[in-house]
Amino acid sequence: MNDVTELLLRHRSVRSFKPDAVSDDMLETIVRCAQMASTSSNVQAYTVIAVTNPETKRALSVVAGNQRHVEQCPVLLVWCADLSRDRLACANEGVTMVSGTMENFIVATVDVALAAQNAAVAAESLGLGIVYIGGLRNDLREVTRLLNVPELVYPIFGMCLGYPEGPSGVRPRLPLRAVLHREAYDAGVYAAAVAEYDKTMREYYLERTKGKRDTTWSKEMADKFGRPARAYVRDYLEEQGFRFD
Structure with a gap:
C-alpha cells in the first residue's frame, strides 16, 4: 500500500458540499491531470465544460432529476466526448474525416471516461x-442547448466538484473474485x-438508512x-454526428 492506493480505496461519492470556491489554479491542475490520462492514438477526444453560473447549474440539476448537489456544488464539470478538434486536424491536412463509425464512437467515449477518472483522483488528492x-x-438535447454543444460532441456525464460537507461512507464493491479472473473468463x-x-x-x-431501505444489489x-x-x-x-455505420 502507498498514498495513491490508499486514496483510491477511500473513494466515495460526495453529495453535500461547502460553499467554498474551487480556485482557478486548482481547477486547471485537475484538468491538466485529466489530460495526462491514456488516450487512443493521442486522439484526446474529450472536452470538459466547467459550470459555475447558478442559473445554469439550476437548469442542469432539473435535467438530472432535481439532484440538489448539482445546483449546490461550487463547480459542475460536464464531460463531453469530442471529435470536433480531430475533424479540424483532418481538414488542416486536406482530409475529410470519417467520423461515423462505431469504432470512433467507442474511442471518444473511452477517452473521456479515462480523462474524467484521472480528474476525480486528482481532485480527491487535493x-x-x-x-x-x-x-x-x-435530456441531452437540453444539455446541448444550455451549453452550446456543437456537432461531433456529446455530453456523457457531469461531475460535481467541491469541498465535502461532512463525512460520507464508502460503498462496498463486488468481491474481488467476481471481477478478477485469471487466464480465462x-x-x-x-x-x-x-x-x-x-x-x-x-x-x-x-445501516446507512437506519432500516428504511431494505434491498440488495440484485x-x-x-x-x-x-x-x-x-x-x-x-x-x-x-443528430450530433455519431452515426453507427
Whole structure:
C-alpha cells in the first residue's frame, strides 16, 4: 500500500458540499491531470465544460432529476466526448474525416471516461470531493442547448466538484473474485459471489438508512435493467454526428 492506493480505496461519492470556491489554479491542475490520462492514438477526444453560473447549474440539476448537489456544488464539470478538434486536424491536412463509425464512437467515449477518472483522483488528492452525474443523459438535447454543444460532441456525464460537507461512507464493491479472473473468463464464480454481495449490500443499506431501505444489489440491477432507459439517446447521438455505420 502507498498514498495513491490508499486514496483510491477511500473513494466515495460526495453529495453535500461547502460553499467554498474551487480556485482557478486548482481547477486547471485537475484538468491538466485529466489530460495526462491514456488516450487512443493521442486522439484526446474529450472536452470538459466547467459550470459555475447558478442559473445554469439550476437548469442542469432539473435535467438530472432535481439532484440538489448539482445546483449546490461550487463547480459542475460536464464531460463531453469530442471529435470536433480531430475533424479540424483532418481538414488542416486536406482530409475529410470519417467520423461515423462505431469504432470512433467507442474511442471518444473511452477517452473521456479515462480523462474524467484521472480528474476525480486528482481532485480527491487535493482534498476535494466528487460525484458523477449520469442524470444529465435524461435530456441531452437540453444539455446541448444550455451549453452550446456543437456537432461531433456529446455530453456523457457531469461531475460535481467541491469541498465535502461532512463525512460520507464508502460503498462496498463486488468481491474481488467476481471481477478478477485469471487466464480465462470464469462465470462459475458468479452465483456465490453475487449472493455474498447481496448480503453485504443489504446490511450496508439497512445501516446507512437506519432500516428504511431494505434491498440488495440484485434487486437494484433488476430494477435498472428490467426496462428500457433513455431510448432516445441513439437518435440524439446521430443528430450530433455519431452515426453507427
